[in-house]
Amino acid sequence: MKGQAPTLGRHPGPGLAGESKNYHPKIWQSAFTTAGLDYRTCIDGMHALRHTFASTILAGGVTIRELAEYLGRKDPRFTLRVYTHMLPSSRNRARAAIDDVTALLTASDQLAA
Structure with a gap:
């Protein structure tokens, strides 16, 4: 219809579009067809x-x-093995946490003196 965005296939329902068994055939492949591309x-x-x-x-x-849940995996161990290199380092957060505690202890010692 004029003035309306084209649909790329039938939406499988709330919360189900992200599941690969729904997304792939109903949304992704349909987008190829709509764009006139060979899948x-x-x-x-x-x-x-x-x-x-x-x-x-x-x-x-x-x-x-x-993430494992979003990707449809029941066990997050596989997801961890695949994406562990993408996780942000916690070293800076660990240093900051220790620095915060050290600062509190130092301030407490200075108040007691």
């Missing part, structure tokens, strides 16, 4: 899109357990 398995960009999604939300602070 070809393994070079369709889905794998790259999935990794981009995962690395982006990890950088935003989502936990491995949450």
Whole structure:
């Protein structure tokens, strides 16, 4: 219809679009058809899109357990093995936590003196 955005396939319902069994055939492949492209398995960009999604939300602070759930994995161990190199280092946070405690202890000692 004029003035309306085209649909890329039937939406599977609330909370279900992200599941690969729904997203891939109902949204992703349908987008190829709508764009007039030939869909070809393994070079369709889905794998790259999935990794981009995962690395982006990890950088935003989502936990491995949450990411595994978002990716449809029941066990987060596989997700951890794949994406562990993407996790932000906790060294700076650990140093900051120790510095904060040290500063509190130093301030407390100075007040007591």
